[in-house]
Amino acid sequence: MAGFAHYPLNARGRDFAVGDIHGHFTRLQAALDRLDFDPARDRLFSVGDLVDRGPQSELALEWLARPWFAAVQGNHEALAIQYAQGLLPDPEMYRASGGGWFIDSSPQDQRLFADRFARLPIALEVETRLGPVGIVHADSPFASWSALREYLLGGVQADIAVEEVCQWSRSRVRNHDASGIREVRAVMVGHTTQRQPTVLGNVYHIDTGGWGNGCFTLVELDSLGFVRPDAN
Numbered sequence: 033m034a035g036f037a038h039y040p041l042n043a044r045g046r047d048f049a050v051g052d053i054h055g056h057f058t059r060l061q062a063a064l065d066r067l068d069f070d071p072a073r074d075r076l077f078s079v080g081d082l083v084d085r086g087p088q089s090e091l092a093l094e095w096l097a098r099p100w101f102a103a104v105q106g107n108h109e110a111l112a113i114q115y116a117q118g119l120l121p122d123p124e125m126y127r128a129s130g131g132g133w134f135i136d137s138s139p140q141d142q143r144l145f146a147d148r149f150a151r152l153p154i155a156l157e158v159e160t161r162l163g164p165v166g167i168v169h170a171d172s173p174f175a176s177w178s179a180l181r182e183y184l185l186g187g188v189q190a191d192i193a194v195e196e197v198c199q200w201s202r203s204r205v206r207n208h209d210a211s212g213i214r215e216v217r218a219v220m221v222g223h224t225t226q227r228q229p230t231v232l233g234n235v236y237h238i239d240t241g242g243w244g245n246g247c248f249t250l251v252e253l254d255s256l257g258f259v260r261p262d263a264n
C-alpha cells in the first residue's frame with residue numbers, strides 16, 4: 033500500500049477538505065453545489081470514512097474514480113479490508129457500526145471494495161500557496177508531519193500502532209491538546225464528531241456530523257476558511 037500521497041498546488045481552482053462522509057454522497061453533492069464546486073478546476077480531499085451508516089456506501093468506488101476527489105483511509109475502510117480478509121474478530125460489532133451493507137454484499141463485491149480501500153493512503157498532503165496541508169483520518173502519532181511522511185514513505189515493516197493512531201485516536205481532541213503538529217501548515221482530521229469545527233493548534237477537527245444530524249464542514253485549503261454550506 034502506498035502509505036502517503038502528495039498533491040501539487042492547484043493553480044487553476046480551489047481545494048477543499050471535508051470530514052467523514054459515511055455513505056451520504058447526495059448530501060455531500062448538495063453541499064458542493066452550494067459552493068459552486070467546479071469539478072473541472074476544484075478538488076475535494078476527504079479525511080476518510082466514506083462508508084458505513086448512511087444509505088449510499090456503494091457509491092464510494094464511483095467517487096474514488098473521480099479525478100478531482102481523493103481520500104485517506106479511515107477506520108471504517110480499514111474495518112472493511114479486515115472483514116474481507118477474515119481478520120475481524122467481531123463482525124457483529126462491525127455490523128453495529130454500520131458495516132451491514134458490506135457484510136451482506138457478495139464476496140466479489142467485498143473484494144472489489146477492499147482492494148480499492150487498501151490502496152488509499154494513510155495520510156496525504158496538499159500543497160497550498162502558504163505551505164502544505166496534511167490530511168489524516170484521526171491523528172498523527174508523531175509531533176512532526178515530516179516524521180509521519182517519512183515513516184509512511186519509508187517502506188519499513190508496517191507498525192500497527194502507527195496506523196492505529198492515524199485511524200482511531202481521539203486523545204488530542206479529548207485532551208484539548210493544542211500543541212499542534214510541526215513542519216506542516218495545518219492538518220485536517222475527522223473521526224471524532226464535533227458540534228462545531230474545532231481547531232487545536234494547527235489541527236482542524238472538521239467532522240461536524242454531516243452524515244448524521246449535523247452538517248458538512250468544508251475547509252478551503254488556501255485560506256483555511258470554514259465553509260458550512262448547509263448551516264442555517
Ligand SMILES: [Mn+2]
Pocket residue numbers: 052081106107108169199222223224
Ligand atoms: Mn472514523
